Amino acid sequence: xxxxxxxxxxxxxxxxxxxxxxxxxxxxxxxxxxxxxxxxxxxxxxxxxxxxxxxxxxxxxxxxxxxxxxxxxxxxxxxxxxxxxxxxxxxxxxxxxxxxxxxxxxxxxxxxxxxxxxxxxxxxxxxxxxxxxxxxxxxxxxxxxxxxxxxxxxxxxxxxxxxxxxxxxxxxxxxxxxxxxxxxxxxxxxxxxxxxxxxxxxxxxxxxxxxxxxxxxxxxxxxxxxxxxxxxxxxxxxxxxxxxxxxxxxxxxxxxxxxxxxxxxxxxxxxxxxxxx
Numbered sequence: 348x349x350x351x352x353x354x355x356x357x358x359x360x361x362x363x364x365x366x367x368x369x370x371x372x373x374x375x376x377x378x379x380x381x382x383x384x385x386x387x388x389x390x391x392x393x394x395x396x397x398x399x400x401x402x403x404x405x406x407x408x409x410x411x412x413x414x415x416x417x418x419x420x421x422x423x424x425x426x427x428x429x430x431x432x433x434x435x436x437x438x439x440x441x442x443x444x445x446x447x448x449x450x451x452x453x454x455x456x457x458x459x460x461x462x463x464x465x466x467x468x469x470x471x472x473x474x475x476x477x478x479x480x481x482x483x484x485x486x487x488x489x490x491x492x493x494x495x496x497x498x499x500x501x502x503x504x505x506x507x508x509x510x511x512x513x514x515x516x517x518x519x520x521x522x523x524x525x526x527x528x529x530x531x532x533x534x535x536x537x538x539x540x541x542x543x544x545x546x547x548x549x550x551x552x553x554x555x556x557x558x559x560x561x562x563x564x565x566x567x568x569x570x571x572x573x574x575x576x577x578x579x580x581x582x583x584x585x586x587x588x589x590x591x592x593x594x595x596x597x598x599x600x601x602x603x604x605x606x607x608x609x610x611x612x613x614x615x616x617x618x619x620x621x622x623x624x
């Protein structure tokens with residue numbers, strides 16, 4: 348409840364036919380935005396993949412304007428913030444210059460793996476599956492290393508531009524973020540779990556709370572689609588889901604619950620009204 352919950356691992360580890368939908372809720376899960384990736388064939392006169400930092404810098408400049416407005420910076424303070432942003436932008440450029448050859452090779456690896464997955468040529472042959480898994484592991488490991496450095500620069504932008512404020516921090520946000528993002532989900536799920544759990548404990552709107560919680564558990568099961576390659580078992584979640592459906596459709600909450608008390612007094616009030624009539 349105090350910003351300690353994250354759905355990132357839950358969404359990133361999704362397997363099966365719905366994996367793309369779940370992983371699409373993560374901002375920049377593949378790192379392409381932060382790594383300023385430009386696909387093969389989209390650079391004039393150059394067929395290999397490349398990178399372009401201009402969109403990230405534009406986003407940072409727009410963020411600078413938002414921060415200046417949020418903190419009511421005067422002209423002098425904003426000029427100082429502009430100078431700090433120039434330093435961070437130079438750091439970003441320096442990172443790509445220093446790792447130019449390695450970055451291009453990494454992008455090639457990433458595109459090879461995406462091509463394999465789109466063709467699905469490797470799904471039926473065990474040896475080829477092993478090659479694909481090895482390439483996937485290499486891509487993931489290399490990407491994590493690059494992103495750790497890039498994320499430090501992004502964090503520095505947020506810290507520097509807010510350093511002239513009164514202690515409050517305007518979050519940097521997400522460039523090209525998804526319509527439904529993990530950050531939104533992270534705010535919703537703790538409250539959903541708490542309220543539905545309390546409703547089930549005291550027996551308030553029991554069928555509705557049970558169905559809602561069963562629906563949530565169904566999404567958990569779908570992230571690890573049964574039979575999908577690499578999917579983790581969801582036995583516990585499945586048992587809990589069906590148990591909640593039994594509670595919902597077998598009349599749960601009829602006795603010793605808030606629902607029963609409310610129902611009892613409603614009947615008494617209705618009975619008195621009928622007698623008066």
